[in-house]
Amino acid sequence: MNMKVNLAGVELKNPVMTASGTFGSGEEYSELVDLNRLGAVVTKGVANIPWTGNPTPRIAETYGGMINAIGLQNPGMDVFIERDIPFLKQYDTKIIVNVCGKTTEDYIEVVERLSHEPVDMLEINISCPNVKEGGIAFGQDPKAVEAITREVKKYAKQPVIMKLSPNVTDITVMAKAAEAGGADVLSMINTLTGMKIDVNRRAFAVANKTGGLSGPAIKPVAVRMVYQAACAVKIPIIGMGGIMTAEDALEFILAGATAVSVGTANFVNPYATVEIIEGMEDYMMKYQVEDINELIGAVR
Numbered sequence: 001m002n003m004k005v006n007l008a009g010v011e012l013k014n015p016v017m018t019a020s021g022t023f024g025s026g027e028e029y030s031e032l033v034d035l036n037r038l039g040a041v042v043t044k045g046v047a048n049i050p051w052t053g054n055p056t057p058r059i060a061e062t063y064g065g066m067i068n069a070i071g072l073q074n075p076g077m078d079v080f081i082e083r084d085i086p087f088l089k090q091y092d093t094k095i096i097v098n099v100c101g102k103t104t105e106d107y108i109e110v111v112e113r114l115s116h117e118p119v120d121m122l123e124i125n126i127s128c129p130n131v132k133e134g135g136i137a138f139g140q141d142p143k144a145v146e147a148i149t150r151e152v153k154k155y156a157k158q159p160v161i162m163k164l165s166p167n168v169t170d171i172t173v174m175a176k177a178a179e180a181g182g183a184d185v186l187s188m189i190n191t192l193t194g195m196k197i198d199v200n201r202r203a204f205a206v207a208n209k210t211g212g213l214s215g216p217a218i219k220p221v222a223v224r225m226v227y228q229a230a231c232a233v234k235i236p237i238i239g240m241g242g243i244m245t246a247e248d249a250l251e252f253i254l255a256g257a258t259a260v261s262v263g264t265a266n267f268v269n270p271y272a273t274v275e276i277i278e279g280m281e282d283y284m285m286k287y288q289v290e291d292i293n294e295l296i297g298a299v300r
Helices: 077-088 104-114 135-139 142-155 171-180 216-232 246-255 272-286
Strands: 005-007 010-012 016-018 040-042 059-062 065-068 094-099 121-125 160-163 185-188 192-195 210-214 237-240 259-262
Touching: 016 272, 059 210, 065 216, 077 094, 077 104, 094 104, 104 121, 104 142, 121 142, 135 142, 142 160, 142 171, 171 185, 171 216, 185 216, 210 216, 216 237, 216 246, 237 246, 246 259, 246 272, 259 272
Parallel strands: 016 040, 016 259, 040 094, 094 121, 121 160, 160 185, 185 237, 237 259
Antiparallel strands: 005 010, 059 065, 065 210, 192 210
16 A cells, blocks of 8 residues: 655655644654654744744634644744754654745745755745735735745745645635646645634634634635635645544545645644544555555545
């Protein structure tokens, strides 16, 4: 039974990885999860300088999910390179670094620096709805998506994954723009912009007023967008959005995703990723599927 998948020449032992921002840089979960079991660890967003993030409160539970407005808090690339990469190199898993920035120059600075580091792929976050500058401007304009993809590709030595925003009218336009700019892989979807109001306090549940909605509530939207993008582009897709179980993950793969990222599930069940891998293996045995790649886009 073959669980290996290929993303732009990078072979993963299985198609299950963590979603950026939900797993730290791996160390935070390493006492609970055997990182060797994962196809890849996707790190929290890394910027050229430390970011403090948004004011608190920054997380609110919602029906079927959660809203977060962390604001991409991170220690910056110097600390990440010195501390987190050596930690992850101890494990037999691929390292995918999520890169964030406020300007094209910010992104390029991080990408250029990481081009000399032993990481396998770069995920460019142009789609975070919680940052007032940068991300959202890039993620909602196809010309900007194509332009920043093209710029990042000039400096990247590793394959480039462009993380798309679902907060758009037509996801296929954005997917095609990233492909035109030279993206090697797409990852989708990032969170949907949402809001929660505390009726007892008569105040916003998160200080930012709005935040990114994630969890099971967004899965049907995510599966639909992955399917549409997979029909529109030729490059591989990493699907994400509300994956809690192996069945959820398989929906994305059948819709056309080559791999999947598990995010919010990690907060409720730290073992979710490994359980999903084992569940996918059980499914393949049950239906006598010899190669996971047979399932990619099988419902098209």
